[in-house]
Amino acid sequence: MAIEGTGVSELATRYSIALFELADENKALDQVASDLVALKQILAESADLRRLVRSPVISRADQGRAMAAVLDRAEVSDLTKRFIGLVAKNRRLFALEGMIEGYLAELARRRGEVTAQVTSAQPLSDAQLAAVTDALKASIGSKVLINTTVDPALIGGMIVKFGSRMVDTSVRTKLNKLQLAMKASGGSV
Incomplete structure (x- = not known):
């Protein structure tokens, strides 16, 4: 360790x-x-x-x-x-x-499993959790354990962290990026 x-x-x-x-x-x-x-x-x-x-x-x-x-x-x-x-x-x-x-x-680690942290705006249904687990298994190629948390501030979507990687599909992040793009282009927010 x-x-x-x-x-x-x-x-x-x-x-x-x-x-x-x-x-x-x-x-x-x-x-x-x-x-x-x-x-x-x-x-x-x-x-x-x-x-x-x-x-x-x-x-x-x-x-x-x-x-x-x-x-x-x-x-x-x-x-x-x-x-x-x-x-x-x-x-x-x-x-x-x-x-x-x-x-x-x-x-x-001993069992060859990877733990992923999934944060969503709302609790995930069993079907959604299974879909995320399957997608991660296909991507990583090993067993995946998922820890879930709920953060309503995300508005929608989710953030998935595993190892040194992170995938952020939250509405909050998309809105922040849009706001930054508008500021950069001289538009008002």
């Missing part, structure tokens, strides 16, 4: 590698991945939990208890609970999202 940058990303990378190796030894790669995806979703949906993991003011004991309660409710595996407990004890919860991303990226 390549270390990208310094600071938090390097820290997150070290922890995600350790968790990956531990899960691999315990033949629990898929279970831990499932746990982490669920935790990622919980973090995305809860502003309070995001504040908890990022706050330097909340004691490590309180952070540990709160995370244990969240993990119990989410019914994650014992391995994941112990790992997150260690992260809380070491006051590293601020890097948890990076650890989750690092673990999932390493699992995808």
